[in-house]
Amino acid sequence: MEYRILSKSDFRISRLGLGGIPLQRASASEVVALLSAAYDAGINFIDTARGYTFSEELIGQGLQSRRAAFVLASKSMQRSKEGILSDIRLSLKNLRTDYLDLYQLHNVRTQAEWEQVCASGGALAGLLEAQQAGMIRQIGITAHSAEMMAKALDSGLFATMMFPYNVVENQNKQLFATAHRQGTGTLAMKPLAGGFIPDAGQALRYLAADPYVDCILAGVASPAEIEANVRALQRGPLAPEEAQELENWAKQAGQEFCRRCGYCLPCPQGIDIPMVFLLEGYYDRYELQGWARDRYAALPVPGTACQACGQCEQKCPYGLPIPAKLARAAGKLG
Ligand code: SF4
Numbered sequence: 001m002e003y004r005i006l007s008k009s010d011f012r013i014s015r016l017g018l019g020g021i022p023l024q025r026a027s028a029s030e031v032v033a034l035l036s037a038a039y040d041a042g043i044n045f046i047d048t049a050r051g052y053t054f055s056e057e058l059i060g061q062g063l064q065s066r067r068a069a070f071v072l073a074s075k076s077m078q079r080s081k082e083g084i085l086s087d088i089r090l091s092l093k094n095l096r097t098d099y100l101d102l103y104q105l106h107n108v109r110t111q112a113e114w115e116q117v118c119a120s121g122g123a124l125a126g127l128l129e130a131q132q133a134g135m136i137r138q139i140g141i142t143a144h145s146a147e148m149m150a151k152a153l154d155s156g157l158f159a160t161m162m163f164p165y166n167v168v169e170n171q172n173k174q175l176f177a178t179a180h181r182q183g184t185g186t187l188a189m190k191p192l193a194g195g196f197i198p199d200a201g202q203a204l205r206y207l208a209a210d211p212y213v214d215c216i217l218a219g220v221a222s223p224a225e226i227e228a229n230v231r232a233l234q235r236g237p238l239a240p241e242e243a244q245e246l247e248n249w250a251k252q253a254g255q256e257f258c259r260r261c262g263y264c265l266p267c268p269q270g271i272d273i274p275m276v277f278l279l280e281g282y283y284d285r286y287e288l289q290g291w292a293r294d295r296y297a298a299l300p301v302p303g304t305a306c307q308a309c310g311q312c313e314q315k316c317p318y319g320l321p322i323p324a325k326l327a328r329a330a331g332k333l334g
């Protein structure tokens with residue numbers, strides 16, 4: 001296993017990390033086996049979130065005596081100081097530890113959210129307080145919006161950044177180079193585009209070719225998947241002609257795939273278009289139907305509010321048939 005030292009910290013992390021989303025559908029004993037397989041394979045970075053239902057609890061149970069062997073990360077969507085401090089306490093309890101190596105602002109989406117987290121009494125103040133108290137060691141940020149991530153990188157406030165990167169969503173890969181130049185650790189999420197890319201090995205080897213990606217966070221649900229991913233990475237990065245072949249496939253196959261860039265927003269009806277498509281991906285490809293439906297039900301405006309005005313389609317750089325896709329997604333999630 002290849003390891004990287006993240007320069008704003010003393011973390012030495014494996015190039016392949018463990019993403020916590022799929023753990024929600026595993027049993028406690030399966031998670032124990034999975035973490036054991038990760039440990040044996042040399043994987044030492046685990047990322048989870050307050051928002052991934054029981055993922056934190058299962059990891060906490062599964063780690064047992066191996067806590068110190070892992071660099072453990074979680075994150076919270078809370079935007080206020082008190083809210084995030086309360087989430088950190090919950091994460092510590094769930095993960096059965098008295099410190100977390102990394103705690104991240106989860107998916108900062110808009111300028112308003114950015115201002116909220118940076119304001120006095122905002123989540124960033126809570127993270128700094130938790131860091132001073134020794135509850136967390138480093139502070140990171142995750143986003144799906146390139147604009148928000150660029151802003152976060154400009155601020156120089158974060159030890160790590162986490163952003164989607166895969167052969168279908170590679171339009172903002174320069175963020176990884178920028179972060180790397182600044183000494184910010186780079187974590188690539190959604191390496192398989194949420195299960196959209198059929199060949200996991202190729203998808204991982206594609207990212208391994210990018211020197212600016214410190215850690216590829218692959219969500220796995222079984223020890224066999226870990227072994228397959230490790231074997232794939234042992235083959236080394238894709239050769240340029242293999243990468244080109246994969247990019248050609250992505251151009252074709254990705255014609256209906258939402259990259260969550262947000263250019264289609266705002267919708268006059270208030271529909272969070274990329275979020276609806278993200279939840280559809282969890283429904284279709286992660287076997288997390290109940291969770292996706294619950295989160296869809298909690299959205300302020302459902303996909304069915306679409307009036308087919310066409311404004312979003314004009315703005316989508318990928319030409320996605322948004323109203324038709326929304327109707328399909330709402331049929332599954334509603
Ligand atoms: S077509 Fe539907 S989703 Fe798109 S902007 Fe109009 S109402 Fe919103």
Ligand code: SF4
Nearest residue numbers: 258259261262264316
């Ligand atoms: S629908 Fe198009 S514009 Fe909107 S987030 Fe998805 S890819 Fe981007």
